[in-house]
Amino acid sequence: MPLGTLDGTPPSFFRQGPSALSKLVFFSALALFLMVADVRFEIAKPLRVALATALYPVQWLVLRPVLWAQNSGKYLDALQSSQASEEATRLRLDVQSQRANQVESLILENSRLRKLLSLRERVTTPSQAAQVLYDAADPYTRKVIIDRGLTEGVLAGSPVIDETGVLGQVTRVYPLVSEVTLVTDRDQAIPVLNTRTGARGVAFGDSALRSSGLELRFMAANADVQPGDLLTTSGVDGVYPPGLPVARVAKVExxxxxxxxxxxxxxxxxxxxxxxxxxxKPVTAQIAPRPAAEPPPGPIKKGGKK
Structure with a gap:
């Protein structure tokens, strides 16, 4: 049978309704109508609200893992940043504490140096400044080491003072350093003068090993000495200049x-x-040497010639 004689129309029970083109045109027009109507009259707004309300729990559950992951990352970053900031702040605080301690020590040192310079202006004896390096290692003596020696012209027996009074006396001199025995050493003695009464005496270092005081020895029991009396150098020993403050009487028994x-x-x-x-400089070192004695005249000869 020739193919051209066959009927191409489908049977009645395979009917598809409107054609595909008709459906496309219809639904396109419907979509365009709905879009225009939604823009003009907002007819789809209740539907969107209902759908958003219905889908919100699902969105909330889906977003929880994402938010947890983001918050965990932010927490770790903030924790690391806080730890680093705390460490930097602690280091700055340590530096500031060290600087504060240095400032306090520098203020104290500056105050002492000013007092020492003012005392130097009042003392007419030649002098030179020195710095205490360390205490002597002998626990049975009261001695310190200063950074001046023979190269700077320091002499044995030179008096040593600080900004408040007599500190001691140079007992040993080395090329670069010197040893100073403090007035509180048990083997040290210094002639003093009571500024209230004018009485002279000798102050010795306290014999107690752990004491940091002085004893005014060989004073009569009825001597006019009272607590609070100021003792200064008398100048009779030829070492200490007169008038330097030494000590103050603390107790009289x-x-x-x-x-x-x-x-x-x-x-x-x-x-x-x-x-x-x-x-x-010791007082004796400032005294001019005694002039040489003149030779005795020879015998006179007869005729007026020697």
Whole structure:
């Protein structure tokens, strides 16, 4: 049978309704109508609200893992940043604390140096400044080491003072450093003068190993000495210039079983913790040497000639 004689129309039970083109045109027009109507009259707004309300729980559940991951990352970043900031702040605080301590020590040192310079202006004896390096290693003595020696012209026996009074005396001199025995050393003695009464005496270092005081020895039990009296150098020893403050009387004990009073004094100098001192030239070194004696005249000969 020839193919052209066949009927191409489908049977009645396979009917598809409108054609595809008709459907396309119809739904396109409907979509265009709905869009225009939604823009003009907002007819789809209740539907969108209903759909958004219905889908919100699903969106909330879906977004939870994403938000948790983001918040975890932000928390870790903030934690690391906070730790780094805390460490940097702690380091700055340590630096500031060190600077504050240095400022306090510099203020104290500056104040002592100003007092030492003002004392130097009042003292007419030749002097030179020195710095205390360290305390002597001998626990049975009271000595310090300063950074001036023979190269700077320091002499054995030179008086050493600080900004408040007599500190001690140079006992050993080396090329670059010198050893200073403090007035509180038990082997040290210094002639003093009571500025209130004018009485002279000798102050010795306290014999107690751990004491930092002085004793005014060989003073009669009825001597006019009272607590608070100021003791200065008398200048009779040829070492210390007169008028330098040495100590202040702290306690006077008068006993009937001895002819001498026990007088305890407190040194005015900073015997512990001194940093800068002034080395004076001994008084005897400032005295001009005695002129040489002239030779005796020879015998006179007869005729008026020697």
């Amino acid at each position: 008068r006993r009937v079983d001895t002819a001498f009073a026990r007088i305890t004094c407190t040194p005015l100098a900073l015997v512990s913790g001194v940093g800068h001192v002034m080395v004076l």
